[in-house]
Amino acid sequence: MAGHSTVLEDGSLLSRLDRSLLGLERFLALLSGLAVFALMVLAVISVGGRNTMNAPLPGYVDWIEQAMPLIAFLGISFVQRDGGHIRMDILISRLHGRALWLFELISVLLILLLMLALVWGSWAHFDRSFDWSAPLWSRDSSIDIGIPLWPAKLLAPVAFSVLCLRLVLQIWGYGRAFLLGLETPVAVPLIQGAAEQAAAEAEQLEGQE
Amino acid sequence: METIDIGLWVTGGLLVMVLAGMRVAFAAGLAGLIGLVWIFWAKFGYDPDRFGKALTVAVKTAGQVPHSKVASHTLSLIPTFILIGYLAYYAGLTRALFEAAKRWIAWVPGGLAVSTVFATAGFAAVSGASVATSAVFARIAIPEMLDVGYNKRFAAGVVAAGGTLASLIPPSAILVIYAIIVEQDVGKLLLAGFIPGAFSAVIYGALIVGIAVVFKTVGPPVTGFTWRQRFAAVPAALPIVAVILIIIGFVYNPFGEQAWGTPTEGGAIGAFIVFCFAIIHGMRWGELKSALLETAKLTAMIFSIIWGVLIYVRFLGFADLPGAFSDWITGLSMSPMLILICILLAYAVLGMFMDAIGMLLLTLPVVYPAVMALNGGEAVSAADSTFGMSGTMCAIWFGILVVKMAEFCLITPPIGLNCFVVAGVRPDLSVQDVFRGVAPFFVADAVTIALLVAFPGIVLYLPSLAG
């Protein structure tokens, strides 16, 4: 379930950074949505071209595989900002105040640890496919029409780095809430009851009809 | 320490992280990464000087997974199916379907509820996600049921249960995920979901009529629609029929002529047609943009779980846990059918607490090889097999059973997302109300699953036609 925004805002430096990053995140997510749309158009062109002119889109599969990382990675930080990545909150929804912030803080720290490692690992994956001295800088290309793979591979460390920035802000936000014993900290997603969350989501759908 | 032990310890750690409320995608990724470091370091004999080397190998191995697993032609069905659902909403298809179903079948006892179930089944043919389906119908169908004096909880239960049909009836994101994990033909699996999905809808309908006949006050029939009104409601619902036919035509042409393309293309063409209807229905850039953003969010979320869990699965591969589990299962002295039923029951229990996609990704790499081994292996022929079906057919049959279990978990307490959504849409209903209203449908689901287990032909008829 995609979560609904429950991040409070104010005039503090943290909140301003939060909103600037949100701008970038929303832009990346929109790119990802447009890529989904492009996927659909690509299929129409491919099927249409094949059935009407006997001219299938050359490298149709290759292009889709290039577009998938765009679709899959670019929205990741946007989702984390609103607390939209799935989790089980049976336990954590019973906590309040400092205990809650401590749990959130540890959990976000662990995620940052993972993502830093993955920035490294996915960069290495990109690096193995990239070669300054090769044609198109490519040391790994798609099977059929030989599109260089490094741009798609580069998307993972880029999107993960943006997520790392987001996690740093959330560590700041939760850390501050924990130290100061805040009730409603800014720049971090606040837990809603599951039902509240569903209500928020339904409202969102309602706004769309 | 044996790699299997490392596998078990890390799996325990993963459960603790998930229970403590860490985001599932990242908990799985972290567990996988730590497990890989452990395995490689163990291979180096825990030599302190070589810890750095073990860490590097583990990080680079894990770092391959996100791009490598996500850049897949088959997985492109998932964002497409998500987009179709949002577009269908703008195209006004939801309301048109319900209106048509109402005019044609509301005259039976509990008729409006039966209409709701059939309309959700129809909508399921363009929507790949169960939760969204319930959210949409909670707004459209519940008010009408309450207007004619339906029991409030019952009405809510109907919508929560009806939504689950979206993942059996193609297109279905969950079925695609199953196909990817077990490396089976997506087209055949989607095809296989059709009859069990329609079958579930019929069983729901029968249950509703039964309840309405016994408890007269629960759901009175609605009469008075003329034949003219009935036919008048049909054209608006026709686009959905067109989309269904196109998607079927792409997967397998029922008229026996040449089909038009691959399943992946079928999904995309379906989305394009719904997009055209949405444009005609008045969708403009503003709405399209929010549909795209919502699609991006849901997609990013699902794919994060996919690659996160697959890092963990990659670790399981190095730990050889699936092989060990499979050996254990096939070594049990219970009857194979009893083992299968125990596995399904375990899914029912797990599904009470877990989200469907996460549950499948976590369990299938271990459970699927075991079930296949139980049947006699991937390449077994129907004659030599335990369950009387070939390896491929067993993969399809088990897939539909597991997806049905995953759907079941959407309506069981304490975590039943469909019920939360329905309660969220209707402020006058508490989550407890919805859970009580949906309880009779547990019986229907249990009956459906029992029948699917007892008569695999229900699942396998269409895919076997496709060769």
Add this chain to the structure above:
Amino acid sequence: TEWNVSVWGKRRAFTEHIEKLAELVSEKTGGEFTMNVSYGGLSKPKENLDGISIGAFEMAQFCAGYHRDKNRAITVLELPFLGVNTLEEEVAVSHAVYDHPAVKDEMAQWNARIIMTSPMPQYNLVGTGEPRDELAEFEGMRVRATGGLGQAFEAVGAVPTSVPATEAYNAMESGVVDTVAFAQHAHLSFGTINKADWWTANLNPGTVNCPVVVNIDAYEALPDAHREALDSSIDEAIAHYLANYGELLKKWDSVLEEKGVQKVMIDDAVLEEFRAKAADPIREKWIADMSAQGLPAQELYDLVQATLKQQRGGN
């Protein structure tokens, strides 16, 4: 010593030499040197070479066409119409090329050392409808063929269409493609033979090249006895593979008969025409491109031809 070996799919004719190698090595070392062959658990096929370079596993199989840029030198073995007719010849030319210093250097960049090939027969076409046995009939034909083979068919007016192997059956059934080029075992395992009306017995346009590699560090770190056990088992593993694949090829004719698939023999004149249009230009382009990138392309090609001649002379 315990080695992890990364392959993909299911155990089949294509992996029998690896299974045999694992068996022989374990036997010779009294169970001290074991290989766990993992079918897809450790890596995706396209990333097996990456895994070797990282050191995630010690041995792996991959196909040159999966990533031409990673292994430019051995793509010479995937050029169309090389003239290889039997699996034995395929082994001979592959191993000659693998021993060339340019290949060894390129593989060493991935920390990899090729120990043997997985010989594949020529990729012949299955198709639906009327058999296509004239070059003119290839015009506009939608064919599932990748890499150099795809280029060859394109050169005579066919339309290569990208479809993953797993979707090849669907693609044929739905008319996305008219014909599919595979080796025999793949026509069987991907079901394309069930859909076919005919099969080209002698088109022999080329094949794919799939070596088995080991991680150099792991190989050099082996105790002498274990390395000796590995090195000395390779010929026997290949022999086992050839015998096993031979059995499959023997059954092939009866499979065709059983499924009612017509065996199409193409005239030598037509083949000659196809070769002239496809083989020469593609080979010349390959040699020009690879030479521009600093590879001894002509030398590699000549090596293939010389080895073929030698192999036939020897018989």
